[in-house]
Amino acid sequence: MNQRNEIKVWDPLVRLFHWSLVGAFTVAWLTEDEWMVLHAYAGYVVGFLLLFRLIWGLLGTRYARFSDFVRSPARVVGYLLELIRLRAERTIGHNPAGGAMIVALLTALLITTLTGLLAYGATGAGPLAELLFSHSAYGSELFEELHELFANFTLFLVLLHLLGVAFGSLLHGENLVRAMITGNKRV
Numbered sequence: 001m002n003q004r005n006e007i008k009v010w011d012p013l014v015r016l017f018h019w020s021l022v023g024a025f026t027v028a029w030l031t032e033d034e035w036m037v038l039h040a041y042a043g044y045v046v047g048f049l050l051l052f053r054l055i056w057g058l059l060g061t062r063y064a065r066f067s068d069f070v071r072s073p074a075r076v077v078g079y080l081l082e083l084i085r086l087r088a089e090r091t092i093g094h095n096p097a098g099g100a101m102i103v104a105l106l107t108a109l110l111i112t113t114l115t116g117l118l119a120y121g122a123t124g125a126g127p128l129a130e131l132l133f134s135h136s137a138y139g140s141e142l143f144e145e146l147h148e149l150f151a152n153f154t155l156f157l158v159l160l161h162l163l164g165v166a167f168g169s170l171l172h173g174e175n176l177v178r179a180m181i182t183g184n185k186r187v
């Protein structure tokens with residue numbers, strides 16, 4: 001605890017992961033039409049960040065662990081009902097709905113990255129080129145469609161995520177964005 005009655009919640013690696021993910025996702029989104037090589041590199045960065053987060057969710061610091069914030073569907077629904085009544089409890093780590101959103105975001109990002117790798121490989125580029133090129137006459141189109149679908153779904157989740165962060169900040173009178181920058185939260 002420091003002098004302002006705050007404790008460290010988000011360790012430096014979680015914060016680095018989060019803001020690098022925001023950067024890489026934004027670059028990937030902005031380059032999808034015209035800048036395929038840059039788009040692919042942004043996708044690789046997202047992929048490595050996801051790998052790191054999956055490992056850190058198992059081995060990381062207290063509030064970074066999946067065991068700290070992944071809750072049962074019943075608990076998530078219960079929390080959302082409390083949220084509607086503006087009576088949801090404040091949590092130090094991720095709240096149950098936030099935890100569910102993180103699982104959804106990580107899963108959607110993982111599928112988007114994998115389908116992107118497959119689509120790229122089927123055009124003869126990227127790490128899967130040897131494996132896929134010439135074996136998939138129409139694979140590229142199918143993977144591209146799936147990739148676009150999941151990218152759009154991820155964007156939809158990001159918008160919900162931002163709404164959730166804004167709502168949670170207002171409800172409990174705390175700046176959650178600042179907490180993801182400094183790592184600290186009020187006790």
Ligand code: HEM
Binds near residue numbers: 165
């Ligand atoms: C400027 C835009 C964004 C802001 C201000 C923001 C803010 C935040 C905040 C405040 C948290 C912590 C929530 C809590 O207190 O429980 C968080 C967590 C998270 N956000 Fe964002 N976010 C942004 C964009 C994104 C994007 C684009 C993605 C994914 C593509 C994303 C994925 C995540 C994930 C996965 C976590 C969990 C962090 C962890 O525990 O590793 N965010 N975000």
